[in-house]
Amino acid sequence: MFHRMSRLAGGLVALAMSLGLNAASAQESRLDTIVKRDKVIVAVSSTARPNGFIDENGKLTGFEVEVARLMAKALLGDPDKIELMTTTVDGRFPAVLSGKADFGISTATIYPDRAVRLAFTRPYIDSSTLVVVPKGSPIKTLADLDNENVVFGSTNSAAMVDRAKKYAPKANAIFFDTDSAAALALKSGRSTAWQADSAAVNFFVGHNGDEFVVLDGSLGTINNNAIFMKPGDFPLWLALDTIVREYVNGSRYGEYAALYKTWFGKEPPPQRPFNQN
Amino acid sequence: MNLAFILNNAPLLMEGAAMTVALAIGALLGATLGGGVVAFLRMSRHAPLRYVATGFVEIMRNTPILVQIFVLYFGLPTLGVHMSAFTSAVLAMSLQNSAYIGEIYRAGLVSIHPRQREAALALGMMPGMALRVILLPQALRRVLPPLGNQLIIIIKDTSVASTIAVAELTQASKLLLDRSAAPYETFLTVALIYLAISAGVAGVLKLAEWRYPVRAS
Numbered sequence: 001m002f003h004r005m006s007r008l009a010g011g012l013v014a015l016a017m018s019l020g021l022n023a024a025s026a027q028e029s030r031l032d033t034i035v036k037r038d039k040v041i042v043a044v045s046s047t048a049r050p051n052g053f054i055d056e057n058g059k060l061t062g063f064e065v066e067v068a069r070l071m072a073k074a075l076l077g078d079p080d081k082i083e084l085m086t087t088t089v090d091g092r093f094p095a096v097l098s099g100k101a102d103f104g105i106s107t108a109t110i111y112p113d114r115a116v117r118l119a120f121t122r123p124y125i126d127s128s129t130l131v132v133v134p135k136g137s138p139i140k141t142l143a144d145l146d147n148e149n150v151v152f153g154s155t156n157s158a159a160m161v162d163r164a165k166k167y168a169p170k171a172n173a174i175f176f177d178t179d180s181a182a183a184l185a186l187k188s189g190r191s192t193a194w195q196a197d198s199a200a201v202n203f204f205v206g207h208n209g210d211e212f213v214v215l216d217g218s219l220g221t222i223n224n225n226a227i228f229m230k231p232g233d234f235p236l237w238l239a240l241d242t243i244v245r246e247y248v249n250g251s252r253y254g255e256y257a258a259l260y261k262t263w264f265g266k267e268p269p270p271q272r273p274f275n276q277n
Numbered sequence: 278m279n280l281a282f283i284l285n286n287a288p289l290l291m292e293g294a295a296m297t298v299a300l301a302i303g304a305l306l307g308a309t310l311g312g313g314v315v316a317f318l319r320m321s322r323h324a325p326l327r328y329v330a331t332g333f334v335e336i337m338r339n340t341p342i343l344v345q346i347f348v349l350y351f352g353l354p355t356l357g358v359h360m361s362a363f364t365s366a367v368l369a370m371s372l373q374n375s376a377y378i379g380e381i382y383r384a385g386l387v388s389i390h391p392r393q394r395e396a397a398l399a400l401g402m403m404p405g406m407a408l409r410v411i412l413l414p415q416a417l418r419r420v421l422p423p424l425g426n427q428l429i430i431i432i433k434d435t436s437v438a439s440t441i442a443v444a445e446l447t448q449a450s451k452l453l454l455d456r457s458a459a460p461y462e463t464f465l466t467v468a469l470i471y472l473a474i475s476a477g478v479a480g481v482l483k484l485a486e487w488r489y490p491v492r493a494s
Contacts, residue, residue: 090451090454090455093454093458094454094460097458097460111456113456113458114457116457116458117457117458117459118458153442156442156448156451156452156455157452157455158452158455161452174362174442175442175444175448175452176441176442177439177440181440184351185351185442188352188354189354189359190351228458
């Protein structure tokens, strides 16, 4: 009887210890996991030129994909210590909230509703929304978009949907899963205007410049695109936010500027002025 | 799980659900009628008709619905044919499922023993009458279970219409997810709505199976 009781007590102690260990490991930052794993898992897009796409050689690349490599370089000392997890627009947030990816870099605009359920670093790029129309289109200005004859295409993201309602309420707005499909709609005549992130628009017009033009001006405000992650992990958030700051505005600005120039053909916003006094 | 979040966004999801039901009704009607035509042609005495129907079935069931929808929506305008996104989606789902349902109908008809037809003809019935009075009633009872499966697949396939900008339930859920970054609440609610729609159709079919049971032949 005593043996049975002591065995039971021993079992309970072991169970309690294992639960305690689990609780301790549940509190462990994902940053430690990344370091132990020696590889970072990042959710990126593969259908959003030029941010994340498959190039002519079948390689996943783009500005954001390369930013992801810069993050791996800063975290683990090697840009190739990375696993790129491609997701669609609707799969990017579940990818990090479910823990499948450590964080995501996927054209995510900081949006107050999102900030309740996601943690964002400071932005790694500003973006604005531009509108493309076919050459010779009767749509000459952004004001012309608010017309019943306009078929206004974009991705099915909250920011795009809100902008279509705000700036072109009379237009027939149509929303697609990906920028690729929205661009195809413009090319095939399904839509008469396409709103997209400035990077995507500049890339598209760069490759189809003789058929399409960008309307003057930006639709709506400047957006902040940022790295997103599961909330509640302060050490990881702090590390990512610090690294982003160092690339965009600090000690590693040179690498960031070179990458920016490669993908957008121009200099990024300058570092803040140095106060010599 | 945040119930208030779901209730606050119920109008958006309900609008999407209404569009899903409209797509499903269109595709269910198109596919059940189209399936009849396919089965009729597949069993025709005229070889060219059989070949055409066989080719149609093979093309439709061996290519993905997504590709078919893209061809109709993005491809046809280059040939000067412009259909709305809704029509393109309903037509694509009707065409593909006509192939499946046509085969289900055909399987039901060939499962009736040939002697029944011979007996009907021996009693003086014309071939059309034998089909209508003897063969079809029995075949339809037999195809009800597989037909039910296919109809439920059609309902779930309506989600593909979101890829060509039809504002149905899946598209509404994607928008909601993008705005809120709340995947669990969103997807669970959407799954329950799909379940309710599919269960409604499944219930009607169960009732039909109960009302028209298969009898030993």
